[in-house]
Amino acid sequence: MSPNEFQLRSALRDGEGEPVNPDTVIARARGMQQARHDRRVRYGSVAAAVAIVGGIGVLGGVVLGGGDNKTSSAGGGGVGSSADQAQQGGRAASSAGPAKAAPRAPIAPGPARDATAVPCPSSPPNLLLPGGGGTGQFGAQGPLFSKPVESVKVCAYASSTVGVVPSTVLAGENATNLTKSMDESAKTLPASIKCPGVPAPTDRGSLVIIGLDKDGNQLKPVVVTLGCPTRATNGTALRYNWSPPANITNLIIQGVKSAPGGGPFSLPPSGKVTGSPIQS
């Protein structure tokens, strides 16, 4: 048999006529649409979750990176700005354990903090003096506080201080006068000072002065080594023979004396060698 076109058409048409139920097709199409929708929602949820996690990661990285930048800028040479100079104290700090506590004291950005909430380091940071304590070193004549301060916390240490560190807080004009008097102290070692064993310091105790700016940000602590000569440094800037104004001296003495762990306390007059300022 060789089929002609008619036979072929007839054979192909044989058995036709069974209808298709449109409801079945529509139900199937809706099921596919729903499946597609569910798949899109699922992928969207996953994408959103990934985006949120990524966003949090980036945000965290930026926040942490911002903190790192502040720290790393200290290693950048500290040329020029007073902030850099203040930060250089971190690099200048010695490797002794307790000495690291204050330079790494957390900086609290944002709303103004109360200086009373600033903790005193358990021992004064051991800041290496610029140029080994010599004068004329780069940055030594810069400001001790990188920004104008609104309040300061004064922590007093004797060689025998153990446990609670007596401290007091000065705010407003008193804080400004204190920091101003420090910055205005001698930038070079006065020739008139005669100390036995100069330039080796005769440690009579220490003060750590932690300043807070108007935004509540904690500035680099300034360590005042009382003795002959009295020296104040933030690790970069250096001042000699500091003596606070009389009213500030009284405030510090009274505050430290009445503070927990405090006791009789004195600050040496400028240019004179005295005994231990703190008699605990």
Next chain:
Amino acid sequence: MRDEAGFRTFVEANGATLLHAARLLTGDHHRGEDLVQGALTKVYLKWDRIDAPLAYARKALVTGHIDSTRRKWWGERPTEVLPDEPGRADGLAASDERDELRRLLGELNPRERAVVVLRYYCDQSEHETAAALGMPVGTVKSTCARALARLRVEAAASMGGPS
């Protein structure tokens, strides 16, 4: 909003023809139903965007069939129990000649079968067939001629001699 009433009318008017074409293409009753369901589902999903739904449905039918023959994985699912295989003459009470032609049609390759079905069952012109299959008109002509020649030879051989 999709025009469901229009789609229902379309399926009621053309569903039987499309289903039979699908069965001719696949050579199998149930796979033909699956094929036409898939093609009509595509039509439904694009109902508001297509101008010639019947041509679109035919094209979806033949491309779906050719695609299904490319994907061999669906034919090799291991099962513990062999499925019932419908008999060749299952449900058909037509003449031997017609049965034989349908059987021989199943022995053509998918593209040849699609050309024959579109040309001689759906009464499509060579140009329309070429458009549905996405091939040149000349290829449609040559494929159709080759398919008919094979049908003649096979039919002659199966019936015991040349015509």
